[in-house]
Amino acid sequence: MSTPTASPVPALVVDNLRKTYGNGVEALKGVSLTVQPGDFFALLGPNGAGKSTLIGILSSLVNSTGGDAQVFGVSVNKQRNEAMKLIGLVPQEINFNQFEKPFDICVNEAGFYGIPRKIAAERAEKYLKELRLWDKAHHQARMLSGGMKRRLMIARAMMNEPKLLILDEPTAGVDIEIRRSMWQFVSAINAAGTTVILTTHYLEEAEQLCRNIAIIDHGTIVENTSMKRLLAKLDSETFVLDVTAAPDQLPQLSDITLRRIDEHTLEAEMPRTSDLNALFAALTEHGIAVKSMRNKTNRLEELFVRLVENGREKAA
Amino acid sequence: MSHSLNMVALYTIVRREIARIMRIWTQTLIPPAITMTLYFVIFGKLIGSRIGTIEGGFTYMQYIVPGLVMMSIITNSYGNISSSFFGAKFSRAVEEMLVSPMPNWVILLGYVTGAVVRGLVVGVLVLMIALFFTSLHVVHPLLTFLSVLLGATIFSLAGFVNAVYAKKFDDIALVPTFVLTPLTYLGGVFYSINMLGEPWQAISRINPILYMVNAFRFGVLGVSDVGIGTAFAVMVLFVVVLSAVALQLLKRGVGLRS
Numbered sequence: 001m002s003t004p005t006a007s008p009v010p011a012l013v014v015d016n017l018r019k020t021y022g023n024g025v026e027a028l029k030g031v032s033l034t035v036q037p038g039d040f041f042a043l044l045g046p047n048g049a050g051k052s053t054l055i056g057i058l059s060s061l062v063n064s065t066g067g068d069a070q071v072f073g074v075s076v077n078k079q080r081n082e083a084m085k086l087i088g089l090v091p092q093e094i095n096f097n098q099f100e101k102p103f104d105i106c107v108n109e110a111g112f113y114g115i116p117r118k119i120a121a122e123r124a125e126k127y128l129k130e131l132r133l134w135d136k137a138h139h140q141a142r143m144l145s146g147g148m149k150r151r152l153m154i155a156r157a158m159m160n161e162p163k164l165l166i167l168d169e170p171t172a173g174v175d176i177e178i179r180r181s182m183w184q185f186v187s188a189i190n191a192a193g194t195t196v197i198l199t200t201h202y203l204e205e206a207e208q209l210c211r212n213i214a215i216i217d218h219g220t221i222v223e224n225t226s227m228k229r230l231l232a233k234l235d236s237e238t239f240v241l242d243v244t245a246a247p248d249q250l251p252q253l254s255d256i257t258l259r260r261i262d263e264h265t266l267e268a269e270m271p272r273t274s275d276l277n278a279l280f281a282a283l284t285e286h287g288i289a290v291k292s293m294r295n296k297t298n299r300l301e302e303l304f305v306r307l308v309e310n311g312r313e314k315a316a
Numbered sequence: 317m318s319h320s321l322n323m324v325a326l327y328t329i330v331r332r333e334i335a336r337i338m339r340i341w342t343q344t345l346i347p348p349a350i351t352m353t354l355y356f357v358i359f360g361k362l363i364g365s366r367i368g369t370i371e372g373g374f375t376y377m378q379y380i381v382p383g384l385v386m387m388s389i390i391t392n393s394y395g396n397i398s399s400s401f402f403g404a405k406f407s408r409a410v411e412e413m414l415v416s417p418m419p420n421w422v423i424l425l426g427y428v429t430g431a432v433v434r435g436l437v438v439g440v441l442v443l444m445i446a447l448f449f450t451s452l453h454v455v456h457p458l459l460t461f462l463s464v465l466l467g468a469t470i471f472s473l474a475g476f477v478n479a480v481y482a483k484k485f486d487d488i489a490l491v492p493t494f495v496l497t498p499l500t501y502l503g504g505v506f507y508s509i510n511m512l513g514e515p516w517q518a519i520s521r522i523n524p525i526l527y528m529v530n531a532f533r534f535g536v537l538g539v540s541d542v543g544i545g546t547a548f549a550v551m552v553l554f555v556v557v558l559s560a561v562a563l564q565l566l567k568r569g570v571g572l573r574s
Contacts, residue, residue: 055574060415060573061573062574082417095407095408112325113416114321
């Protein structure tokens with residue numbers, strides 16, 4: 001007789017979390033969500049939606065006014081110190097002493113977690129090398145570029161080798177090459193078993209990296225599902241077609257709407273159930289040659305805007 | 317965290333604080349040495365030579381040395397912790413500690429230890445300079461050390477509370493300028509309160525710095541304006557009350573957590 005497998009303890013359970021600031025602003029209105037161990041989870045929302053407040057509460061920088069959160073079963077409210085051992089935080093703002101050296105910043109961070117100096121030094125070298133910062137390890141941190149400072153914060157967050165890594169807009173203002181290298185590193189960390197929660201305004205990042213997603217707006221979760229299920233909700237897509245010459249009279253198609261943007265550009269809006277062959281056949285028949293095509297907007301971006309707008313209409 | 321992990325965390329803060337003191341030694345160690353040298357030259361040598369002996373037959377220079385040493389210890393302990401902790405708050409580097417599993421008492425003890433170390437180093441420097449101007453024989457070495465330790469601790473704790481409440485750099489300069497300096501000058505550094513008439517003697521007795529200066533003076537010279545038991549009781553009381561206030565502020569996250 002086989003014994004039933006115990007379901008793993010969730011990496012994060014947020015239970016009816018509330019936060020009202022002293023000025024009366026209700027930043028979180030009873031947020032609940034669950035993140036499974038090993039997940040790469042996107043927490044998205046417009047500015048001021050409550051993302052940073054939620055992350056602040058999880059990392060104990062913000063005191064909640066109701067509810068609780070559990071990190072691998074450990075209550076942030078009741079067992080703060082134990083819960084903090086499990087978390088690594090990469091905050092939105094640069095928050096290290098810029099007059100200290102990256103190596104010292106990392107070693108000191110480990111010290112705050114009670115990690116002996118010898119082990120801390122080995123880890124600092126490992127993560128600074130992996131994040132391509134080793135050659136700057138003994139320079140003052142203020143001499144680092146913006147992208148390097150962001151990578152330093154990731155290295156610092158890894159010093160306690162957390163089970164849950166929270167990244168709050170880590171790629172804001174970072175060029176594409178560095179952003180990609182950062183994602184390679186975080187993806188490898190995730191593949192090795194670390195649960196990752198990511199907030200970002202670059203939605204294509206979230207779409208490529210994350211398996212599950214929650215969208216928060218005005219302190220409320222408006223969507224919490226898997227990325228696949230969310231994207232499946234997108235019922236239509238719009239493509240931009242670069243053509244040799246766009247005629248004034250466009251072919252009429254039953255379920256595809258064609259629009260002429262300029263003499264070399266067309267837009268085709270079509271249901272996700274339709275196939276592109278019909279579109280290409282009609283264009284070929286009318287002598288319109290397609291040179292290239294792309295999505296008008298990122299799919300997740302389209303859904304994100306729609307969900308946030310729907311939420312606001314309901315609230316109104 | 318377990319005791320051993322807490323000790324690693326405590327060592328990390330203390331080491332970082334001492335590294336900071338040594339990194340900017342031209343700001344942390346040299347200015348008090350120069351200031352006190354000027355005090356010794358002007359008040360001790362030039363003016364003091366015309367004053368003659370004071371309380372217990374000591375020269376004026378010998379009399380003011382303990383007061384000036386204690387004055388430099390408390391101002392430097394206070395200045396160290398208020399600027400270091402407020403600097404960490406201002407740069408948000410304090411969040412490194414706030415998101416860690418460290419208990420609040422480790423954060424407080426780490427910063428206080430760093431500030432006490434600076435106070436002691438400055439105190440030793442000033443004492444060495446004083447020996448160029450006069451000879452001293454420490455009567456009660458243990459009491460001398462205890463009074464220095466308690467005095468530095470009290471003002472480290474006070475500086476920490478100041479830094480917690482401070483919202484801008486001006487806020488950490490206000491207390492030293494308008495509270496600490498007047499209290500120090502009126503705390504029996506340059507004179508014996510027995511030289512004052514009433515009600516000034518009674519008023520002087522509510523100044524906590526009077527007890528620190530006199531406890532240290534008793535340790536070094538064996539004379540004091542106040543009972544030595546009272547002096548130590550007042551200092552211990554201040555340590556207990558200020559520690560409780562600082563820990564409560566950390567627990568509530570005043571000025572640190574939203």
